[in-house]
Amino acid sequence: MPLDLAPVPEELRGLRIAVLVSGGIAAYKIVDLASALTQAGCEVRVAMTPSATRFVGPPSFQGVTGNPVLTGLWPVDGSPEPHVALGDWAQLIVVAPATANVIGRIATGRSDDIVTAIVLAARCPVVVAPAMNDAMWSKRAVQENVEALRDRGVSIVEPESGHLASGHVGAGRLAAASQLLKAMVEAVQSRYDLAGRRVVVTAGGTREPIDPVRFISNYSSGKMGFALAAAAADRGAHVTLVTTASHPAHRGVDVHPVETAQEMLDALGEQLKGADVLVMAAAVGDFRPARTATKKIRREETPRFTLELEPIPDILASIRSDKELAGVFRVGFAAEDSELDAKAVEKMKRKGLHAIVANDISRRDIGFGSDDNAGVMLFADGSRHELEKMTKREMADRILDLVLPKLSGEKGAES
Numbered sequence: 001m002p003l004d005l006a007p008v009p010e011e012l013r014g015l016r017i018a019v020l021v022s023g024g025i026a027a028y029k030i031v032d033l034a035s036a037l038t039q040a041g042c043e044v045r046v047a048m049t050p051s052a053t054r055f056v057g058p059p060s061f062q063g064v065t066g067n068p069v070l071t072g073l074w075p076v077d078g079s080p081e082p083h084v085a086l087g088d089w090a091q092l093i094v095v096a097p098a099t100a101n102v103i104g105r106i107a108t109g110r111s112d113d114i115v116t117a118i119v120l121a122a123r124c125p126v127v128v129a130p131a132m133n134d135a136m137w138s139k140r141a142v143q144e145n146v147e148a149l150r151d152r153g154v155s156i157v158e159p160e161s162g163h164l165a166s167g168h169v170g171a172g173r174l175a176a177a178s179q180l181l182k183a184m185v186e187a188v189q190s191r192y193d194l195a196g197r198r199v200v201v202t203a204g205g206t207r208e209p210i211d212p213v214r215f216i217s218n219y220s221s222g223k224m225g226f227a228l229a230a231a232a233a234d235r236g237a238h239v240t241l242v243t244t245a246s247h248p249a250h251r252g253v254d255v256h257p258v259e260t261a262q263e264m265l266d267a268l269g270e271q272l273k274g275a276d277v278l279v280m281a282a283a284v285g286d287f288r289p290a291r292t293a294t295k296k297i298r299r300e301e302t303p304r305f306t307l308e309l310e311p312i313p314d315i316l317a318s319i320r321s322d323k324e325l326a327g328v329f330r331v332g333f334a335a336e337d338s339e340l341d342a343k344a345v346e347k348m349k350r351k352g353l354h355a356i357v358a359n360d361i362s363r364r365d366i367g368f369g370s371d372d373n374a375g376v377m378l379f380a381d382g383s384r385h386e387l388e389k390m391t392k393r394e395m396a397d398r399i400l401d402l403v404l405p406k407l408s409g410e411k412g413a414e415s
């Protein structure tokens with residue numbers, strides 16, 4: 001039964017795809033699939049259950065993908081936990097063929113082999129393509145397991161009816177490759193809704209030096225900006241993070257460390273070219289020392305010390321005239337302790353933003369340094385969205401959900 005390997009859709013090209021193979025007759029068809037995906041420019045890594053290796057030898061998959069094949073839980077390539085590494089790495093997981101057994105094990109949260117352990121450690125969409133004898137497929141136990149996976153957001157590619165390896169005719173044959181590829185594209189599109197977009201995020205409080213060992217800054221932890229960068233990257237965007245804060249880097253985020261407002265401005269000038277979205281989550285200082293001492297100011301030599309401050313030019317106002325900013329959807333943040341809406345709207349207008357997220361810094365349970373946040377998101381078109389208390393990562397996704405419909409079909413902001 002030849003695979004109708006339709007051309008691999010554009011949407012899958014370049015993705016990191018984990019192909020997980022379990023022990024069914026249809027395993028041989030997946031060699032063709034892995035080969036086609038690899039040839040289309042995907043990076044493909046394969047893991048197999050011990051049973052699957054009885055049907056197809058790992059060297060076949062290694063040959064077509066150019067990557068070693070995982071067949072057990074224990075490290076072979078230096079990675080201390082191969083299932084976690086692959087779960088982290090993958091942007092899409094396909095379990096095909098999925099046996100009745102592996103579906104049951106995934107449904108009950110088992111992780112006693114490399115395939116189920118990878119599914120459990122996954123952070124990306126999972127597509128499961130069952131293939132088995134028709135009697136097995138029709139059993140309530142199998143159907144309930146499939147339903148449980150569907151309920152949890154796993155995409156199931158229904159098997160076809162037709163001639164089965166057992167000699168019977170009925171439902172259970174692995175879906176055609178075109179159906180599998182279609183399900184993969186749908187899974188990718190629902191998750192990677194920012195694919196092809198360039199998102200620039202700023203994070204942290206700017207640091208303005210007084211002398212080589214001291215600076216003026218603020219309480220911004222940078223956590224909101226890091227959450228935004230991580231969320232945008234997980235949704236397929238090309239992300240640049242210009243930050244004064246340092247937290248563990250998220251896969252796919254291009255980090256540009258800076259210290260001062262001027263350095264942030266310079267970095268943005270570089271990074272904004274071709275951007276679709278700019279999210280200014282950094283807390284840029286209002287004042288900086290008028291002069292920076294080149295040597296450490298010593299208490300013994302300086303009995304009284306007066307620090308003269310000068311205003312920091314507004315970053316957005318400084319780049320607003322730049323034609324590079326045209327077409328960039330600009331989101332700012334406002335930390336306010338009263339009259340949230342009015343002050344945020346005024347700031348949005350003054351800075352030429354398309355939207356602003358206002359946080360209430362008088363609340364002690366959210367904001368600076370906290371893992372949670374709450375506030376309101378206001379758009380220049382007058383729409384208003386309450387952001388109830390949630391984790392910063394959840395809020396980051398909510399902000400991106402609200403921004404996404406405002407972006408034009410091709411690139412940049414709707415005018």
Ligand SMILES: Cc1cc2nc3c(=O)[nH]c(=O)nc-3n(C[C@H](O)[C@H](O)[C@H](O)COP(=O)(O)O)c2cc1C
Binds near residue numbers: 024099100101132
């Ligand atoms: C020749 C042969 C063919 C099999 N084909 C299938 C199949 O197509 N689908 C299925 O669910 N199980 C099939 N099985 C049973 C599975 O291989 C068995 O349940 C095994 O434990 C699956 O292990 P795994 O899910 O860890 O890969 C087959 C077994 C044999 C011996």
